[in-house]
Amino acid sequence: VALPTIGPRQALVRVLAAPINPADLNVIEGKYPIRPALPGVPGVEGAAEVLEIGDEVRGLEPGARVLLPHDFGTWREAGVVAADQLVVLLADLPTEQAAMLKINPATALRMLRDFVPLAPGDWIMQNAANSAVGRAIIQLAHEAGVRTANVVRREELIGELRAAGGDVVLLDDQDLPERIKDATGGAKIRLAFNAVGGESAVRLANALTSGGTIVTYGAMGRQPLRVPNGLLIFKDLIWRGFWVSRWYREASSGAVAEMFRELFTLSGRGLLRTPIEATYPLQEVGAALAHAARPGRRGKILFEPNP
Numbered sequence: 009v010a011l012p013t014i015g016p017r018q019a020l021v022r023v024l025a026a027p028i029n030p031a032d033l034n035v036i037e038g039k040y041p042i043r044p045a046l047p048g049v050p051g052v053e054g055a056a057e058v059l060e061i062g063d064e065v066r067g068l069e070p071g072a073r074v075l076l077p078h079d080f081g082t083w084r085e086a087g088v089v090a091a092d093q094l095v096v097l098l099a100d101l102p103t104e105q106a107a108m109l110k111i112n113p114a115t116a117l118r119m120l121r122d123f124v125p126l127a128p129g130d131w132i133m134q135n136a137a138n139s140a141v142g143r144a145i146i147q148l149a150h151e152a153g154v155r156t157a158n159v160v161r162r163e164e165l166i167g168e169l170r171a172a173g174g175d176v177v178l179l180d181d182q183d184l185p186e187r188i189k190d191a192t193g194g195a196k197i198r199l200a201f202n203a204v205g206g207e208s209a210v211r212l213a214n215a216l217t218s219g220g221t222i223v224t225y226g227a228m229g230r231q232p233l234r235v236p237n238g239l240l241i242f243k244d245l246i247w248r249g250f251w252v253s254r255w256y257r258e259a260s261s262g263a264v265a266e267m268f269r270e271l272f273t274l275s276g277r278g279l280l281r282t283p284i285e286a287t288y289p290l291q292e293v294g295a296a297l298a299h300a301a302r303p304g305r306r307g308k309i310l311f312e313p314n315p
């Protein structure tokens with residue numbers, strides 16, 4: 009692809025790291041509300057280096073590392089982008105971790121802040137606790153003194169997530185609500201995060217206290233959510249949803265800047281670390297996608313240029 013010449017307010021960037029997130033796969037499958045015009049470039053987040061800037065660009069220099077905007081299509085080697093859509097990274101942020109901050113840790117931060125007021129000592133619950141979002145929730149909650157009951161589908165993750173700061177880590181199974189009750193000393197849990205759907209979501213909902221809130225933000229199990237009538241009649245649960253793309257679209261530029269400041273500060277302190285399983289050059293896109301879709305991954309798959 010021939011790169012366009014840069015306009016006065018644009019920048020030419022070279023992509024340094026771009027993860028494969030589940031939503032990227034859903035976009036490719038045509039199962040996502042965002043349908044890029046074809047031919048299109050997938051990839052909603054990533055970090056890049058600025059190579060050149062247009063004459064009218066201020067506050068950005070060649071050599072700066074930046075986060076790329078949502079609609080750029082980050083699985084590419086280079087591209088031209090409006091300079092005012094780039095977020096400049098602080099010097100002490102590791103590039104790979106920074107490339108993964110905008111979607112998953114941002115989702116964790118927003119969901120912990122925007123649904124139910126939490127105080128130190130409170131409990132929250134989540135399934136898919138080993139996901140990038142789940143791990144960010146564990147780290148952010150731990151930092152705030154909020155305790156987490158974490159649900160996973162693989163036994164080998166129990167010790168690992170406890171070591172990462174999860175207070176309780178349990179396998180997803182029939183008697184989950186009773187086991188959550190036992191493990192949390194009968195805590196009244198007012199907030200749950202669901203990224204699996206199907207029966208797993210209902211098990212979390214059963215463990216909530218009356219009037220509690222369950223926030224669905226993912227559907228990894230690809231099963232519909234069937235809400236038993238009794239959970240509404242007798243417990244009056246609140247069923248909410250969250251989509252970070254909508255948050256970015258609706259938030260003020262000040263709120264977005266404030267969140268990046270917070271994410272960068274936390275990341276600079278060594279928090280919000282997302283494990284990486286492997287990196288691939290773009291030339292090996294098929295192998296990278298197959299790897300990303302494999303169960304039992306121990307971290308994200310990233311595209312990075314050949315050294």
Ligand SMILES: NC(=O)c1ccc[n+]([C@@H]2O[C@H](COP(=O)([O-])OP(=O)(O)OC[C@H]3O[C@@H](n4cnc5c(N)ncnc54)[C@H](OP(=O)(O)O)[C@@H]3O)[C@@H](O)[C@H]2O)c1
Pocket residue numbers: 029030031111112115136137138139140141142161162203204224225226227228229230250251252253303304305307308
């Ligand atoms: N709504 C939003 O704004 C928003 C933002 C960010 C992410 N998300 C969603 O959040 C979810 C997690 O994203 P991520 O990037 O954090 O994930 P990730 O790091 O790629 O990890 C995927 C997770 O899903 C689990 N999983 C996969 N298939 C499953 C199944 N059939 N049943 C139960 N668990 C299953 C995996 O379990 P194992 O560890 O056992 O393999 C793993 O923990 C995705 O659905 C994603 O689309 C939504």
